[in-house]
Amino acid sequence: ETGVTQTPRHLVMGMTNKKSLKCEQHLGHNAMYWYKQSAKKPLELMFVYNFKEQTENNSVPSRFSPECPNSSHLFLHLHTLQPEDSALYLCASSPQAQGGRGYGYTFGSGTRLTVV
Amino acid sequence: SQKIEQNSEALNIQEGKTATLTCNYTNYSPAYLQWYRQDPGRGPVFLLLIRENEKEKRKERLKVTFDTTLKQSLFHITASQPADSATYLCALVNSNTGKLIFGQGTTLQVKP
Numbered sequence: 178e179t180g181v182t183q184t185p186r187h188l189v190m191g192m193t194n195k196k197s198l199k200c201e202q203h204l205g206h207n208a209m210y211w212y213k214q215s216a217k218k219p220l221e222l223m224f225v226y227n228f229k230e231q232t233e234n235n236s237v238p239s240r241f242s243p244e245c246p247n248s249s250h251l252f253l254h255l256h257t258l259q260p261e262d263s264a265l266y267l268c269a270s271s272p273q274a275q276g277g278r279g280y281g282y283t284f285g286s287g288t289r290l291t292v293v
Numbered sequence: 294s295q296k297i298e299q300n301s302e303a304l305n306i307q308e309g310k311t312a313t314l315t316c317n318y319t320n321y322s323p324a325y326l327q328w329y330r331q332d333p334g335r336g337p338v339f340l341l342l343i344r345e346n347e348k349e350k351r352k353e354r355l356k357v358t359f360d361t362t363l364k365q366s367l368f369h370i371t372a373s374q375p376a377d378s379a380t381y382l383c384a385l386v387n388s389n390t391g392k393l394i395f396g397q398g399t400t401l402q403v404k405p
Contacts, residue, residue: 179336212395219297220337220382220395233392267336274391279325279344282393284336 180204183268183285191293192258198288200251200268208274209251210282211243214265226251227274258292265289295320297396299383305402312370314399316383319364321394323385326359326366331380331398340381341368373403 181202190196200209211223225233226245240262242254251268265287271280298317306312316326325344329337343350343359343366350357356369370377380398387394 179338181336217301217397219397222392222394269336279327279342279386281327281339281342282329282337283339286334286336289334 179283179285181268181270181283181285183266183288185288186286187289187291189291189293190255190258192260194258195254195256197255198253198266198268198290200253200285202249202268202270202283202285204270204283206270206272206283207248208271208280209245209248210269210271211251211253212267212269212284214267214287216264220267224253225274232274255290258290260292263290263292295387295394297321297383297385297394299381299396299399301397301399303400303402305404306373308374308403308405310373312373312377312401312403314368314381314383314401316366316368316396317364318385321364321385321387323361323387326357326383326385327393328355328357328366328368329382329384329395331382337382337395370401373401375403375405377401378403 184199208227212220223237224243244252267287268285269282296319327342328340331337343357354371358367380400382398384395
């Protein structure tokens with residue numbers, strides 16, 4: 178275990194469903210991130226939260242809705258997804274958001290999402 | 294446009310040899326560069342960080358170099374083992390935006 182826990186590990190959902198991905202860390206980190214990893218493509222940064230405040234939305238479609246109730250928990254709410262949204266969704270945390278400090282990220286194992 | 298390029302072809306080497314992976318970037322001004330290891334079905338694991346004013350960094354069998362003139366980082370694994378087989382990702386922080394951006398990774402296969 179890395180200290181960042183993601184649930185569920187696998188999720189299959191229809192295009193009309195609503196589901197949520199959960200991420201939890203107890204490392205005392207103040208920054209949390211959502212990344213999307215598709216086959217043969219680099220990790221794509223989706224959202225950044227620093228001290229519970231969203232500081233980055235990387236032009237993500239509104240069918241993805243993040244929520245950060247506290248510095249330890251991060252959610253990604255999904256609704257009316259498309260098959261091309263199928264990917265590995267990774268949560269990560271770091272002591273603070275990047276800004277020249279050089280923190281390595283701690284990643285969870287990801288949620289493998291399949292949209293049918 | 295901004296690019297981070299890693300060799301998309303898998304690197305196959307014999308156990309005991311040194312593996313060298315390359316990360317090239319264009320149109321970035323990174324404050325530092327990071328290397329991660331990713332195993333199938335798992336998230337990336339942070340390995341090493343090197344800053345723009347550092348030429349070389351070592352950690353056990355790992356060595357990273359950073360040449361801001363060539364816009365390149367090299368990642369070396371000495372005395373490689375089959376357990377080193379994985380995908381290795383480089384990532385850099387754009388000093389202007391503070392974002393951590395990843396390359397697509399290079400898969401290393403170490404054969405016994």
